[in-house]
Amino acid sequence: MSEKVESQSGSSSVLGAIKWVVVAALVAAAVFGNSYFSEMSPLYRALGVLAVALVAAFVALQTEQGKAFNQLRKDSAVELRKVVWPTRQETLQTTLIVLVFVLIVALLLFVLDWALNGMISTLIG
Structure with a gap:
């Protein structure tokens, strides 16, 4: 049974690493695209970068670290409501x-x- 748990955590870490590579590739694509399409309107470029950033954030939130970060954000909001x-x-x-x-x-x-x-x-x- 411990082998099955190790196998699942091992594949989970590989999948998490792949997701982070996808996030890095999306960020790199946004930076490159913003530079490559420099003759286009800044509004369109900003909207493109925003769209790619949202997709990258969505992918990042699917990782273990992303889920932990989202939980921390939710807990912080709860604590902030308790402040007098x-x-x-x-x-x-x-x-x-x-x-x-x-x-x-x-x-x-x-x-x-x-x-x-x-x-x-x-x-x-």
Whole structure:
């Protein structure tokens, strides 16, 4: 039974590799086609590249890595819905606090620089 499982995973990896080669060939064809048909309208070339990219994405999503990526995308969307976003007032208050602290630190650095510059100038002559 373990031989059957190994055989299936081996053929699955070969099939996955073939799918990735097809994806790479489609991307290469889109790049070459865009260059080869440079005299055509950019709109038609963009639509052609988009169509080939969609086919390449579809093929890539049929691989194990593509399925895992799609599942990650779905899980991320679910987690994003769980995020509690700050209200407008909270955002404004936080922004104001950051600005005040930046101004305070800038003022302290200015005074420190001014004082050190005066001391060095006095020392040097």
